[in-house]
Amino acid sequence: MNDIENCKIENVVDENKNPTGGSVKGIGLNIEWQNGTLGIGEERKEPNGAFVETVISAALLRLEFFNESKFRCLENSLAITSLQEALFWLEYRTQSRERRGVEGIHKI
Numbered sequence: 001m002n003d004i005e006n007c008k009i010e011n012v013v014d015e016n017k018n019p020t021g022g023s024v025k026g027i028g029l030n031i032e033w034q035n036g037t038l039g040i041g042e043e044r045k046e047p048n049g050a051f052v053e054t055v056i057s058a059a060l061l062r063l064e065f066f067n068e069s070k071f072r073c074l075e076n077s078l079a080i081t082s083l084q085e086a087l088f089w090l091e092y093r094t095q096s097r098e099r100r101g102v103e104g105i106h107k108i
Contacts, residue, residue, distance in 0.1 A: 003026060003027065004026070006026055006027070007024055007025060007026030007029060008023070008024070008025045008026065009022075009023075009024050010022045010023050010024075012035070014036075014106075016106070018106040020034075020035055020036050020037075021033055021034070021035030021036065021049065022035075031050050031055060032049045032050060033049045033050055033051075034047055034048060034049040034050065034051055035048055035049050036048070037104055037105050037106055038104040039104050039105065040101070040103065040104040040105060044104065052090065053087060053090050053091075056083055056086055056087055056090075057087065059083060060080060060083040060084065060087070063076050063079055063080050063083070064080060067080065
């Protein structure tokens with residue numbers, strides 16, 4: 001069951017219309033997204049919110065837990081594969097941004 005339509009979702013942008021902060025709140029769900037950039041080098045800050053990768057990883061671990069039980073099924077396995085693929089591409093994006101020296105800042 002997907003109950004996202006009953007969640008309160010807020011996506012926030014800064015004065016330059018860069019995505020920053022926000023939240024998703026619903027029954028059993030309370031996500032406060034990372035607000036602002038982390039910076040690079042000596043200006044690097046500690047995170048103040050969740051990252052998409054962390055939320056995907058939590059869902060992945062939950063599905064793997066189900067698949068280790070009597071509820072193992074093809075659909076869970078396919079969803080696990082899709083979440084693993086999503087994490088792969090987000091990590092690929094991060095590595096690409098690091099190579100270009102723009103990870104942690106609002107530059108493309």
